């Protein structure tokens with residue numbers, strides 16, 4: 490209920506409107522119940538077995554309690570449809586940042602086609618106080634239906650295989666906004682967390698130009714890098730400028746610029762990185778990354794190498 494973008498604001502207003510109408514209905518119905526309980530309670534000296542007066546059929550009452558709820562329902566439908574159409578058809582401001590978001594079991598692939606950036610689980614977007622910096626999101630799925638939900642920025646939109654959905658957001662202040670998958674999509678549905686990092690346009694540009702670079706370590710071959718490249722990690726993960734070009738898992742080119750591992754399951758710290766690489770099934774049971782059963786030495790080298798991916 491603390492919206493910070495135009496679509497979420499419209500949705501908050503309609504939520505309050507519906508709440509007001511249903512609140513009045515609640516008060517009237519509950520009031521009548523209590524009034525009836527009080528008015529027709531058994532009074533001293535009354536015959537316990539006496540039946541209350543039975544009333545059958547009243548056209549006025551029946552017509553009234555059919556028509557009034559119908560009217561209320563139509564008002565709610567009309568207002569809701571107007572807000573939904575308004576949010577969906579609103580043309581976003583010019584110069585939008587285009588972002589493609591692909592739901593995977595159980596993480597988010599994030600691409601910036603105009604910048605040639607691929608990252609995961611963290612969406613950086615520009616923010617301006619008047620909401621003039623908008624990001625236009627293309628929502629796709631790589632496997633099953635997911636749902637993209639950032640409560641403070643916009644409503645839910647499904648990510649459906651073989652279908653493109655769209656959404657736009659215009660955060661009004663810099664900050665980190667949390668989101669989640671909102672459609673059950675398998676074992677780790679609850680652990681595909683999203684964070685939107687809204688930044689001033691200058692900070693966003695800076696972030697984007699850093700992300701466009703190759704991995705810092707891509708220039709030099711080190712024993713750590715050689716170890717990583719000799720393992721099957723490269724079949725699933727990509728690191729720009731190296732032989733790792735896998736597409737199944739998250740792009741690791743700038744892994745250390747992200748705040749979490751496993752789509753929000755644990756913080757991105759060296760100790761957690763070791764836990765994750767040793768056996769991803771520990772922190773995130775059921776996820777599709779297997780334990781490679783590395784020896785201690787191999788594990789240290791791989792974790793060192795990943796830690797260099799600034």
Ligand code: CUA
Pocket residue numbers: 592593595634635636670671672673674675678679681
């Ligand atoms: Cu993806 Cu639930």
